Amino acid sequence: MSNQKKVDDLENSLKNLSKKLDNIKANKINEEDTNKNRQFSGFPHAFKIVSELFANIIVGGSIGWTLDYFFDTKPILLIIFLIIGFISGIYTSYKSAKKFAK
Amino acid sequence: MTEKHSPLDQFTIHRIFEMKIGGIDISLTNSSLMMIAVLIILNVFLIYATKKKSIVPGRLQSLAEMSYEMIYNTTKDNLGKDGKKFFPLVYTLFMFILFCNMLGLIPYSFTVTSHIIVTFALAFGIFLLATILGFVLHGHKYLRLFLPKGVPIFLAPLLVPIEIVSYISRPISLAVRLAANMMAGHTMIKVFAGFVVALGIFGIAPFLFIVLLYILETLIAFLQAYVFAVLTCLYLSDSFHPEH
Numbered sequence: 001m002s003n004q005k006k007v008d009d010l011e012n013s014l015k016n017l018s019k020k021l022d023n024i025k026a027n028k029i030n031e032e033d034t035n036k037n038r039q040f041s042g043f044p045h046a047f048k049i050v051s052e053l054f055a056n057i058i059v060g061g062s063i064g065w066t067l068d069y070f071f072d073t074k075p076i077l078l079i080i081f082l083i084i085g086f087i088s089g090i091y092t093s094y095k096s097a098k099k100f101a102k
Numbered sequence: 103m104t105e106k107h108s109p110l111d112q113f114t115i116h117r118i119f120e121m122k123i124g125g126i127d128i129s130l131t132n133s134s135l136m137m138i139a140v141l142i143i144l145n146v147f148l149i150y151a152t153k154k155k156s157i158v159p160g161r162l163q164s165l166a167e168m169s170y171e172m173i174y175n176t177t178k179d180n181l182g183k184d185g186k187k188f189f190p191l192v193y194t195l196f197m198f199i200l201f202c203n204m205l206g207l208i209p210y211s212f213t214v215t216s217h218i219i220v221t222f223a224l225a226f227g228i229f230l231l232a233t234i235l236g237f238v239l240h241g242h243k244y245l246r247l248f249l250p251k252g253v254p255i256f257l258a259p260l261l262v263p264i265e266i267v268s269y270i271s272r273p274i275s276l277a278v279r280l281a282a283n284m285m286a287g288h289t290m291i292k293v294f295a296g297f298v299v300a301l302g303i304f305g306i307a308p309f310l311f312i313v314l315l316y317i318l319e320t321l322i323a324f325l326q327a328y329v330f331a332v333l334t335c336l337y338l339s340d341s342f343h344p345e346h
Contacts, residue, residue, distance in 0.1 A: 043325055044332040047279055052268075055275030060267050081267075088264040088271070 045100045049093040056092060060085015109292035113216055113285065133220070136212045140201045148197075169197065173331055180335035184342055188335075191231075195224065196331040203284060203323030207316070213288055215326075218281040225276035228334050236341035247344040276333055283326050287319045 064081025068074045119130035151166035159167055173193045177185035199215060206213025214220050236244040248265040249258055294312050298305035 044329040044336075047326075047329045048275070048333055048336075051275040051279040052271065055271040055278055056267055058278075059271040059274055063267065063270075081263075084263050085267050085271075088267040091264055092268040092271070 045096065049096055052092045052096065053089045056089030057082065057085040060088065107296065109289045109296065112212070112288060112292060115217075132212045133214055133217065136205070136214050137202070140198065140205055140214070143205065144197055144201050169193075169200075172328075176328075176332055177335055180332065181339050181342065185335065185338075188338055192331050192334055195228075195334060196327050199224070199280070199330050200324060200327035203327055204320070206284065206288070207319055207323060213284050215280055216284040216288060218277055221280040222273065222277035224330075225273035225280075228276070228337060229273040232337045232341045235338065236344060239341065240344060244341070244344055247340070272337055276330065280326050280330055283322055287315070287322055291315055291319065 060081045060083075061078065063085075064078035067077045067081070071077065115131045115133050117129040117131055118135060121128050121130065147162070148166055151162035154160065154163060156163065170193065173196050174189060177189045177192050181188060202214045205211055206215065236247070240246075247269065248262050253261060291312055294308045294315065297308040298312070301308065
């Protein structure tokens with residue numbers, strides 16, 4: 001009777017111990033994961049924001065120039081689309097900066 | 103003589119082996135030769151590194167495993183469980199660009215990724231994939247990307263062109279960033295290399311600077327490949343969830 005109880009107690013404490021160990025392991029793995037990801041996670045976003053700023057202006061300008069070429073309205077559409085490209089560059093980089101801040 | 107030593111001379115393309123099929127020039131150039139070399143070295147490296155499959159990895163094997171794990175985690179973080187399907191694509195892109203950048207740093211070799219047409223071809227492929235994927239997954243609702251919900255209708259004439267320009271600029275920004283970074287770095291190294299010759303004995307100063315620049319360039323070569331992979335994931339995740 002008492003022997004059975006002892007065995008049960010031991011088994012219980014063993015289970016508790018393994019649970020604790022699992023918890024500690026899970027925490028450690030999570031910590032390592034977040035640390036690893038933090039190392040380089042800022043760079044891509046920084047490069048993204050900078051290149052978006054001027055890529056939008058290039059695209060806006062080239063759309064305007066092409067439309068001008070086809071409709072023979074030089075240089076009205078070029079100016080309009082350059083401005084749109086500029087606005088869109090700032091808007092996009094603002095959006096991706098906001099996304100990154102989350 | 104002076105033209106041969108211009109800092110931009112390293113980016114010129116020569117035909118090594120002339121070939122023409124049906125009027126289309128498909129000559130083997132130094133650029134395509136470098137790409138073939140990159141593919142061969144990349145394949146040999148990965149096959150040789152993973153040949154032993156030891157439990158405690160050696161240097162080469164742990165290099166291969168580290169690159170695999172890093173890109174796997176990036177795709178998993180950015181694309182969720184959908185990302186597993188696109189992991190081979192992202193990993194191939196990353197390794198190809200990384201090897202192009204790194205092998206381009208070897209003197210007398212050629213940097214394929216410094217040409218905007220190469221990077222643009224890669225970026226445009228991703229752009230096409232993301233667009234087609236978006237339309238396949240969401241149908242016409244994918245156009246919601248250009249006019250997010252909750253935006254008043256009178257703002258649409260202003261917002262739609264802005265969003266369209268910003269969508270089209272994605273492959274351009276991907277391509278320009280990689281090409282400009284590689285070209286700027288290599289040009290700068292060549293300019294300082296010119297100073298070494300011109301300054302004679304005092305050339306030791308720019309020489310030391312070049313050593314430091316090379317370290318920076320190695321970092322940038324790695325970083326730009328990584329940035330390209332991460333942004334591929336980000337653009338693909340936009341076609342999974344266009345609402346954001």
